[in-house]
Amino acid sequence: MPIPRGMTKITEDIWELPRSHKPGMLVPARIFATPSLLEKTDAGVFDQISNVACLPGVEKYVCCMPDGHWGYGFPIGGVAAMRLDDGVVSPGGIGFDINCGMRLVATQLKVEEVRPKIQAMVDLLFKRVPTGAGASGSISLDRNEFRKILRMGAAWCIERGYGWPEDLERTENAGCAPDANPDVVSARAVDRGIDQIGTLGSGNHYLEIQTIPPDGIYDSAAARAMNLFPGQVVVMFHCGSRGFGHQVASDFMESFLTAMPRHGIQVPDRQLACAPIRSPEGQAYLSAMRCAINMAFANRQMILHRIREVFLHIFGQTPESLGIRQIYDISHNTAKIEEITLDGHKKTLLVHRKGATRSYGPDFEDLPPALKPLGQPVIIGGSMETGSYLLLGQASAQQAFFTTAHGAGRLMSRGQAKKIYQGRALFEQMKSRGIYVRSHSWTGLAEEAGGAYKDVHEVVACAEKAGLSRRVARFVPLGNIKG
Amino acid sequence: MSFRIEEDVALADVAIQIQADTLEAVLRESTEALLSVQLENPNAVGSEVVRKVELTAAAPDLLLYKFLQELIYLKDAHKLLLRIKKLTLAERNDGFSVSATLMGETFDLQRHHQSVDVKAATFHGLQVKESHLGWQATFILDI
Numbered sequence: 001m002p003i004p005r006g007m008t009k010i011t012e013d014i015w016e017l018p019r020s021h022k023p024g025m026l027v028p029a030r031i032f033a034t035p036s037l038l039e040k041t042d043a044g045v046f047d048q049i050s051n052v053a054c055l056p057g058v059e060k061y062v063c064c065m066p067d068g069h070w071g072y073g074f075p076i077g078g079v080a081a082m083r084l085d086d087g088v089v090s091p092g093g094i095g096f097d098i099n100c101g102m103r104l105v106a107t108q109l110k111v112e113e114v115r116p117k118i119q120a121m122v123d124l125l126f127k128r129v130p131t132g133a134g135a136s137g138s139i140s141l142d143r144n145e146f147r148k149i150l151r152m153g154a155a156w157c158i159e160r161g162y163g164w165p166e167d168l169e170r171t172e173n174a175g176c177a178p179d180a181n182p183d184v185v186s187a188r189a190v191d192r193g194i195d196q197i198g199t200l201g202s203g204n205h206y207l208e209i210q211t212i213p214p215d216g217i218y219d220s221a222a223a224r225a226m227n228l229f230p231g232q233v234v235v236m237f238h239c240g241s242r243g244f245g246h247q248v249a250s251d252f253m254e255s256f257l258t259a260m261p262r263h264g265i266q267v268p269d270r271q272l273a274c275a276p277i278r279s280p281e282g283q284a285y286l287s288a289m290r291c292a293i294n295m296a297f298a299n300r301q302m303i304l305h306r307i308r309e310v311f312l313h314i315f316g317q318t319p320e321s322l323g324i325r326q327i328y329d330i331s332h333n334t335a336k337i338e339e340i341t342l343d344g345h346k347k348t349l350l351v352h353r354k355g356a357t358r359s360y361g362p363d364f365e366d367l368p369p370a371l372k373p374l375g376q377p378v379i380i381g382g383s384m385e386t387g388s389y390l391l392l393g394q395a396s397a398q399q400a401f402f403t404t405a406h407g408a409g410r411l412m413s414r415g416q417a418k419k420i421y422q423g424r425a426l427f428e429q430m431k432s433r434g435i436y437v438r439s440h441s442w443t444g445l446a447e448e449a450g451g452a453y454k455d456v457h458e459v460v461a462c463a464e465k466a467g468l469s470r471r472v473a474r475f476v477p478l479g480n481i482k483g
Numbered sequence: 484m485s486f487r488i489e490e491d492v493a494l495a496d497v498a499i500q501i502q503a504d505t506l507e508a509v510l511r512e513s514t515e516a517l518l519s520v521q522l523e524n525p526n527a528v529g530s531e532v533v534r535k536v537e538l539t540a541a542a543p544d545l546l547l548y549k550f551l552q553e554l555i556y557l558k559d560a561h562k563l564l565l566r567i568k569k570l571t572l573a574e575r576n577d578g579f580s581v582s583a584t585l586m587g588e589t590f591d592l593q594r595h596h597q598s599v600d601v602k603a604a605t606f607h608g609l610q611v612k613e614s615h616l617g618w619q620a621t622f623i624l625d626i
Contacts, residue, residue: 191560
């Protein structure tokens, strides 16, 4: 893809579209990418990130991460920090799947103990963690109880025995966004989400049993501090707020389209519909968004509980004795109010991160004592064939409002992937390579083939070189469940 | 079938293009497109369940958006897979209204072979236009 005219090189891995690139841009747009990744970036990214730079109240510059590709309103990988007093909040800058995120769980098991049982484990996980369309969670909730989840997040699960207190310590914001108000959430959103707690979803959502290969440790000291070692078995999963979050996003997108003329706001793309942060509409969206954040944290907590149950069943030992403990849980679709020092001045900003992961360095206040010296864990998932990474945030990520990449990003459309890959054949090939996968859909599996995604190794290397996050460990898949 | 999946438009999601004689036909084809995206065997959807839907919107594209969103809501909240049995569309001073009788059945994992789960209709590239060729609609479904 040709690089837009006028794009300047800041460093080998940072490029900038100036304000003159498009009428209405209030700030420049920075793309974090190697020359190779930049060449693979679709034109939609440049168009969308420069649209984001037009939003009222945007601060300094907007960013796109190394795995960026076009999305709705914001590109995937898009980051924008807004001043609270005159800035806007845009649901397109968080994404439909509010608090889509990743959770990484370590065990004390070694790959040679797990491989003989991988098929049984994956088959049982496929039964116990509902996936795909029409799937219902395993706990029955009335609306009152669901509203409690929207306020409490993962803590609701811990209170009822679906997890350990330490799981909250190892979750962003302790698994709960404060100031969530279920009263501003529509009945339709509740209808869609009430029976989805503990479900994985479909598409690019997955639960994967992985191992650290012999050469998979990049930072021995950090790995030791987190009790990670080559040959270890871990579990990583990717999911979010399901239909609930989607409905919240859609409801407020529609509401903002109606409200924008009253606030004198025009946007170049309807999916960038927004409202002033301080307006009643903006505040209502933030409260509803936090409900969805909490629903997703509870969702992932429930899934962790099921994982522990499956390991107990398969190995006949308690999860405690198997050391099934959470490394961390991150969100890659949120907006958070954060204090960030820019050009020597401390500013309180609403940071939109869409398909982008928060990435703070050592001493970050939100971290538990054990992680403070290291920095905030970052979990970046690759494709089901290529593997994933654990990284740590860097102080130098301040240049991107303490943000880094979130995944590999797609290279080809679902339709193109289905033409090239056959689901059943892919299943057999992966099995012959030691990766056992279960999915409800052969076409869905084909669409998620490794070749349909960018090279995650290139993405994380770029993020490290740009100073956004640094690699700690790499994981390769053993087994996977998908919707 | 007058809908087409546009291959190179949406990487992570599904883009649909429809050519139809009437706006009512656009809604019918959109419903079929939604089922075809979600299921490998859309013809396996029976007709035991009936649902009535009434919507209004200021413009044809918003009408299509709201209609698709309603179908997605019914799929998630009530596990229903539906197609249009009867549709009445009226143009008013302030836009359009539609009254539809939908029929289908509850999602059954054993009989309905899912392809992907559609999570939302989007405004991205959403267009519904009338020309001398009839009506053309394009929309993208979030997967």
